[in-house]
Amino acid sequence: MIAKPSTTISRPPEVSINLADLIALRGESRGFSLRPGQVRAAQSGGYLSRVRGRGMEFAEVRGYQPGDDVRSIDWRVTARQGKPHTKLFQEERERLVLLAVDYRRPMFFATRGSFKAVQASKLAAMLAWRSLEQGDRVGAFLFSEERQCELRPQLGKAGVLNLLRQMVADPAWQRPQHQPFEPQQRLAQTLMRLRRVARPGSLILLLSDFAQWDAQVEKQLTLLSRHNDLGLIFCYDPLEQELPPAGSYRVSDGEHDLTMNTLNRSGRDHYRDNFTQHLDTIEQFCRQRRGLFLTCATNQEPLDCLRQGLLNRGGV
DSSP states (O other): OOOOOOOOOOOOTTSOOOHHHHHHTTTGGGGSOOOOOOOOOOOTTBOOOSOOTTOEEEEEEEEOOTTOOGGGBOHHHHHHHSSOEEEEEEEOSSOEEEEEEEOSGGGSOOSSSSOHHHHHHHHHHHHHHHHHHTTOEEEEEEEOSSOEEEEEEEOSHHHHHHHHHHHHHOGGGGSOSSOOOOOSSOHHHHHHHHHHHOOTTOEEEEEEOOTTOOHHHHHHHHHHHHHSEEEEEEEEOHHHHSOOSSSEEEEEOSSOEEEEEOOOHHHHHHHHHHHHHHHHHHHHHHHHTTOEEEEEETTSOHHHHHHHHHTTTTOO
């Protein structure tokens, strides 16, 4: 009996992800720390706050004692007992980590290395595994033109594996190629939904190229940062940073072709300045809110990006 050849076309790892590879990244996740702490190095990229920690949960009510925070007074018990009583809280045993991964069409692009979406997926997998090792609950918010997938924070290996399966199965990986980016929903609207699903006290790590960054995006992220620790991981391709050497290049958006001329030096400088301004705007936003900011190019090793951004900064 002769076996028929498989008709399944395997896609190169630079443009796709698979469950086995994401599971294998568990070993690499030991190369950095996500534990709360202060910034201990002034290297470019990390601006972390004095972190809120793992959140606080109610423990008990007892009689008010000098030095207690008046904001913690339980007025109902105070009225019932006739004497001041205050609420006591204890630190939660685990922190909530929410990974928000951008699978919109601009993330499926690279001229060198791997798609931005592939890099973001690998980064998210390593962050999820590291969170598991540290005893945190891991949840996710995967968003694209096709859908928004919300995964409630779970404790343990099963939660991480569920996240990895959802990333691999996301319909964005099966969309037709060479179609222009026609967003039905602005990034700001997506972040509004993220705000509704994020639990206060969470560590929210958003992995994206931040296409459509505008004042409304900043507003939504600012509101998120008021009750959560926020980290932005900026994925980009070298071509977005710098035009190719002087010459004539044919490009297409899937529907229209055009010829790009890079002979003009001022045009190349303007192109570079636009990217730098975009990068600086996001970095400055994080600096002002004392949040985490990391970058990862398509031709970089994701683990190296995390190590450089987190190893000497005391975690997130």
